[in-house]
Amino acid sequence: MPVILLERIPLPSLRTYTSLSVVLLSCAVFYAYQCVLAFQTNPHNSDLNGAGIEHNVNIGNSKEISDILNDPDVVKEPLPSEFDIQLPYESFWWNVVYVLTSEIWCIWTVVNTAYCCLILLAKLIQKAVFGELRVVEKQHLKDKFWNFLFYKFIFIFGVMNVQTMEEVFVWVAWFSFLGFFHLLTQLSKDRFEYLSFSPTTPRLMHMKLLSLLGFILFSCMVLLCACTYIGLHAGITIFAFMAAECLILAIRCLHVLGRYVIHLYEMNVDGVWENRSIYIYYTELIFELSAISIDFGHHLHMLLWGNIFLSMASLVICMQLRFLFYEFKRRLNRHQNYRRVVKNIEARFPMATEEEIKDHNDNCAVCWERMESSRKLPCGHLFHNACLLSWLEQDTSCPTCRMSLSEGPQGDPNGNVPDETGDARPNVPHPPHPPANPQTTNHFFHFDGSRYVSWLPSFSVEVTHTQLLPHGGARLPALQTSQLDNMARQVLSVFPHMPVNLVTEDLRNTRSVDFTIENILEGRLEAPPPGTLVTRAAIGDSESEEEPENQVCIKIISGLNSVYLFIKKKMLSILTSLLDLHLHWSL
Amino acid sequence: MAGSALRRLMAEYKQLTLNPPEGIIAGPVNEENFFEWEALIMGPENTCFEGGVFPARLAFPPDYPLNPPKMKFTCELFHPNIYPDGRVCISILHAPGDDPMGYESSAERWSPVQSVEKILLSVVSMLAEPNDESAANVDAAKTWRENRMKFEEIAAKTVRKSLGI
Numbered sequence: 001m002p003v004i005l006l007e008r009i010p011l012p013s014l015r016t017y018t019s020l021s022v023v024l025l026s027c028a029v030f031y032a033y034q035c036v037l038a039f040q041t042n043p044h045n046s047d048l049n050g051a052g053i054e055h056n057v058n059i060g061n062s063k064e065i066s067d068i069l070n071d072p073d074v075v076k077e078p079l080p081s082e083f084d085i086q087l088p089y090e091s092f093w094w095n096v097v098y099v100l101t102s103e104i105w106c107i108w109t110v111v112n113t114a115y116c117c118l119i120l121l122a123k124l125i126q127k128a129v130f131g132e133l134r135v136v137e138k139q140h141l142k143d144k145f146w147n148f149l150f151y152k153f154i155f156i157f158g159v160m161n162v163q164t165m166e167e168v169f170v171w172v173a174w175f176s177f178l179g180f181f182h183l184l185t186q187l188s189k190d191r192f193e194y195l196s197f198s199p200t201t202p203r204l205m206h207m208k209l210l211s212l213l214g215f216i217l218f219s220c221m222v223l224l225c226a227c228t229y230i231g232l233h234a235g236i237t238i239f240a241f242m243a244a245e246c247l248i249l250a251i252r253c254l255h256v257l258g259r260y261v262i263h264l265y266e267m268n269v270d271g272v273w274e275n276r277s278i279y280i281y282y283t284e285l286i287f288e289l290s291a292i293s294i295d296f297g298h299h300l301h302m303l304l305w306g307n308i309f310l311s312m313a314s315l316v317i318c319m320q321l322r323f324l325f326y327e328f329k330r331r332l333n334r335h336q337n338y339r340r341v342v343k344n345i346e347a348r349f350p351m352a353t354e355e356e357i358k359d360h361n362d363n364c365a366v367c368w369e370r371m372e373s374s375r376k377l378p379c380g381h382l383f384h385n386a387c388l389l390s391w392l393e394q395d396t397s398c399p400t401c402r403m404s405l406s407e408g409p410q411g412d413p414n415g416n417v418p419d420e421t422g423d424a425r426p427n428v429p430h431p432p433h434p435p436a437n438p439q440t441t442n443h444f445f446h447f448d449g450s451r452y453v454s455w456l457p458s459f460s461v462e463v464t465h466t467q468l469l470p471h472g473g474a475r476l477p478a479l480q481t482s483q484l485d486n487m488a489r490q491v492l493s494v495f496p497h498m499p500v501n502l503v504t505e506d507l508r509n510t511r512s513v514d515f516t517i518e519n520i521l522e523g524r525l526e527a528p529p530p531g532t533l534v535t536r537a538a539i540g541d542s543e544s545e546e547e548p549e550n551q552v553c554i555k556i557i558s559g560l561n562s563v564y565l566f567i568k569k570k571m572l573s574i575l576t577s578l579l580d581l582h583l584h585w586s587l
Numbered sequence: 588m589a590g591s592a593l594r595r596l597m598a599e600y601k602q603l604t605l606n607p608p609e610g611i612i613a614g615p616v617n618e619e620n621f622f623e624w625e626a627l628i629m630g631p632e633n634t635c636f637e638g639g640v641f642p643a644r645l646a647f648p649p650d651y652p653l654n655p656p657k658m659k660f661t662c663e664l665f666h667p668n669i670y671p672d673g674r675v676c677i678s679i680l681h682a683p684g685d686d687p688m689g690y691e692s693s694a695e696r697w698s699p700v701q702s703v704e705k706i707l708l709s710v711v712s713m714l715a716e717p718n719d720e721s722a723a724n725v726d727a728a729k730t731w732r733e734n735r736m737k738f739e740e741i742a743a744k745t746v747r748k749s750l751g752i
Contacts, residue, residue: 267593
């Protein structure tokens, strides 16, 4: 909501903003210049000596701090006659700079100018490297920007719990640079993915993008040096916080670079590059895993160090930790599957001989490229090793003739006992119940909080009963899922007179509440006359007299998620109301 | 990932331009993006769609040919197997894993040996012989089944519209 509101506020164009900033800055410089001039023409202060300088520095510093601690809204009226700061430097221009950094309104002007420069730099890079941005890229940028702002706000005020304005300044400056490079990396990634869709990208475009990535990487190293330097003064914790951010940025950048280099090499190499997919796979794996683990460690560090177990910030961090953990697990599962498929292929499908390839005399059916080496399936079809591998990762049949290649009892030439959890469908999760009892029935409770108050969570509790004894399976078909039940409930709330089994049957065909309702409305689905037996009992109750159940599992599905979304929304609204600084990111 | 998909799409484009199948023209919308194709399909002869020229868009995933492209007619087509928004519902375009209609055997679904040409040929045969058992447009299926005259009337109107008459 606040974000939408913010988008509607007419922000000044970059041109107006820049000229305003320049005017403000020149005012500030002029003011400082006048101050120094007035000071130097004043005979009382013109005879500064060495001791005086030392003394006056102290006065100046205390003045500066007291100024910073003042409410920034109260801009002191610049009146040269009341001017009483002692100037510490001999050089005229150093004194001007000193005045600029000690008067509160001058400081704000300087900060504003710095941001203006950053935005202008971003605009310059955009013009030079990217040209016109695509809609997707703009959207990604916007999402990334708000996300970054949100998490860093949590970090500064929730985790670090900074108290003084100076600290805020330092952190904000740090994150501005970091965010700037993060956004550039995101933009480069999107653009690379787009460029990889085209065979005719000019070489110059690649050079520009690659050099931008190189520049980001170099800046990463500079930032890393900076945080090492700061870490020497501020301690190991601060160093760890800052270095983790730098490393994540560097890894993301390297990831894009790695993919880019592989892509360019692939497009320019003649013929087939056999091991291509292996390189790609391991590059992705290593970069993804390392980015996730560093991020995980970073968040864990925040949670433990910040001592914030009972606060909003901890909730947000826990959510992020949970997300990262599942991401990590998902990636590892995929890798296990990959390893299994590789092993399976190596064990069961031999490499084809030269003669077989010659007899076959055709290209690989997956990539349409010539075959120099290939694997032979039991059905006699030949494919590249890499092509076969990537297909078998998601399916288990021969691409050409659809012969099942799963490790069934008949398909194993080595006579190994097929593994019960083998790769019949590698990417499909195994059914939670033993296959001997496919008959499951569900209780399904759904609480939709948003119907009462907008921020109440909605959640679903699903109780699955699995019967031990095989039971007369005609009552409820095996496809009875919670989703189907839920859809049936929705239909029944519109048409209470319809029998539930009819509705479920139709839903199974249409897979859509709308279509079923349409079917009912148009009379394709008719309720039986009132005399017939109607099983419109609540869906979960119908098996209450069934055989004993052996397994009850409860799933709470989306409750926490909506709470999290709500908190995120609230935090964002607080954030936007606090920040007076509207960045017009019209890259 | 996109590299091998790009090579394969370029090979398919080359083949389609060297020996184009009858009644089908297809190619990338522009050279900058090989993953977005435009196709023109002529209505098959001796059917109610005869004479029409129907434009369609094909959007390929980055891991093509492991996953099927998405196909959508950009003109209005009243047909049992075409959703009202133009999306085409044929089994060859369904990924092996998902089964939106619930009764296709995996043999009818996508596999990497399929190609743009095969997709477009099966769309042509779908235009010729609608399959009203797996209706994507329920209205059209009903009209096709119960009021063939009216269906042909509507089809003739679509054909005229597609030619801009």
